[in-house]
Amino acid sequence: MLLQYCFLLVACLLTALEAVPIDIDKTKVKNTQPVDSAKVQSPDTGLYYDEYLKQVIDVLETDDHFREKLQKADIEEIKSGRLSKELDLVSHHVRTKLDELKRQEVSRLRMLIKAKLDSLQDTGIDHQALLKQFDHLNHMNPDKFESTDLDMLIKAATTDLEHYDKTRHEEFKKYEMMKEHERREYLKTLNEEKRKEEELKFEEMKKKHENHPKVNHPGSKDQLKEVWEETDGLDPNDFDPKTFFKLHDVNNDGFLDEQELEALFTKELEKVYDPKNEEDDMVEMEEERLRMREHVMNEVDANKDRLVTLDEFMRATEKKEFLEPDSWETLDQQQLFTEEELKEYENLISLQENELKKKADELQKQKEELQRQHDQLQAQKLEYHQVVQQMEQKKLQQETPPSGPGGELKFQPRM
Numbered sequence: 001m002l003l004q005y006c007f008l009l010v011a012c013l014l015t016a017l018e019a020v021p022i023d024i025d026k027t028k029v030k031n032t033q034p035v036d037s038a039k040v041q042s043p044d045t046g047l048y049y050d051e052y053l054k055q056v057i058d059v060l061e062t063d064d065h066f067r068e069k070l071q072k073a074d075i076e077e078i079k080s081g082r083l084s085k086e087l088d089l090v091s092h093h094v095r096t097k098l099d100e101l102k103r104q105e106v107s108r109l110r111m112l113i114k115a116k117l118d119s120l121q122d123t124g125i126d127h128q129a130l131l132k133q134f135d136h137l138n139h140m141n142p143d144k145f146e147s148t149d150l151d152m153l154i155k156a157a158t159t160d161l162e163h164y165d166k167t168r169h170e171e172f173k174k175y176e177m178m179k180e181h182e183r184r185e186y187l188k189t190l191n192e193e194k195r196k197e198e199e200l201k202f203e204e205m206k207k208k209h210e211n212h213p214k215v216n217h218p219g220s221k222d223q224l225k226e227v228w229e230e231t232d233g234l235d236p237n238d239f240d241p242k243t244f245f246k247l248h249d250v251n252n253d254g255f256l257d258e259q260e261l262e263a264l265f266t267k268e269l270e271k272v273y274d275p276k277n278e279e280d281d282m283v284e285m286e287e288e289r290l291r292m293r294e295h296v297m298n299e300v301d302a303n304k305d306r307l308v309t310l311d312e313f314m315r316a317t318e319k320k321e322f323l324e325p326d327s328w329e330t331l332d333q334q335q336l337f338t339e340e341e342l343k344e345y346e347n348l349i350s351l352q353e354n355e356l357k358k359k360a361d362e363l364q365k366q367k368e369e370l371q372r373q374h375d376q377l378q379a380q381k382l383e384y385h386q387v388v389q390q391m392e393q394k395k396l397q398q399e400t401p402p403s404g405p406g407g408e409l410k411f412q413p414r415m
């Protein structure tokens with residue numbers, strides 16, 4: 001098992017990824033070679049400390065002792081923090097690199113805090129106090145990476161990513177309500193005839209989108225056999241769950257992670273969504289993909305570690321749900337929000353718009369006041385310039401000796 005993906009198991013790094021179609025040489029299924037870990041690109045977790053997390057993993061991978069302990073540890077041992085104690089036994093070279101990574105991360109966070117407060121024109125920044133809001137490192141010791149830091153990093157990533165899917169669902173719901181809000185607001189700007197045309201067009205596009213082939217239940221035998229036949233190019237009569245698992249364990253680490261699972265749903269999603277069609281929304285397609293992945297994980301992932309082992313996969317194929325699944329309801333068959341929720345959301349938008357308008361008005365007044373002061377200063381500057389010119393001309397006149405009609409000098413007798 002690749003160390004990186006074992007650690008990613010704990011940190012739940014393989015969350016909410018855009019899946020890609022699988023392309024495998026089917027003739028090499030029985031003799032697949034492990035993927036070079038150096039070539040496996042860690043996916044973006046969406047966490048604000050994503051880069052720091054990946055760098056820590058990369059450094060820990062270089063220590064043979066820690067690698068061995070991690071390979072032997074179970075999920076509970078890692079999540080409980082007992083594995084973090086092994087950090088005390090890693091080499092000095094590794095600890096030095098981890099210390100440097102932590103100093104860089106603390107420096108990055110301090111710059112972010114300062115930039116944020118500078119934008120608010122705040123002064124008297126207490127960096128140490130503000131660093132308390134970041135729970136993925138021990139801010140009390142900004143120079144040393146200790147076992148506490150590793151424990152906090154694992155727990156923070158696990159907790160944050162457990163809520164990541166929920167956040168994505170909430171954002172998608174807001175997206176759908178905003179679409180409907182904008183559509184209704186647009187209709188208000190049209191006359192009755194145009195409004196009816198738009199409503200008719202909307203209903204036609206909706207029906208066109210809903211008119212798609214039956215979507216197989218995610219994770220069911222029918223769904224996997226379709227992937228086996230159409231994606232893998234194999235005979236459906238020869239479908240074998242164990243071989244299927246090995247085919248789609250792309251990095252050969254013994255698990256189906258969330259990215260590999262989501263890739264299995266591409267064929268089903270293509271039945272409903274086509275980027276060339278105006279009526280098909282690709283944001284909705286990714287929400288559908290996320291729902292499918294979550295459903296399969298809930299059904300198959302027995303120990304809830306966000307990875308599917310071969311044993312878990314094989315046990316799932318013995319269940320009634322695998323052989324005789326219920327029909328799968330796509331997003332177009334569901335009510336994504338109620339009128340009450342839409343109204344509440346529109347009220348929130350209205351409040352935000354009013355607040356932005358208020359701030360815009362204040363900024364406009366400040367701009368006008370600054371322009372007035374600028375004009376006043378320019379007028380004073382011009383006035384001072386004119387006064388200086390007059391004084392210089394008067395001074396020149398006083399210093400020029402009087403002369404006669406022929407240019408001869410004329411001296412005035414002293415009185």
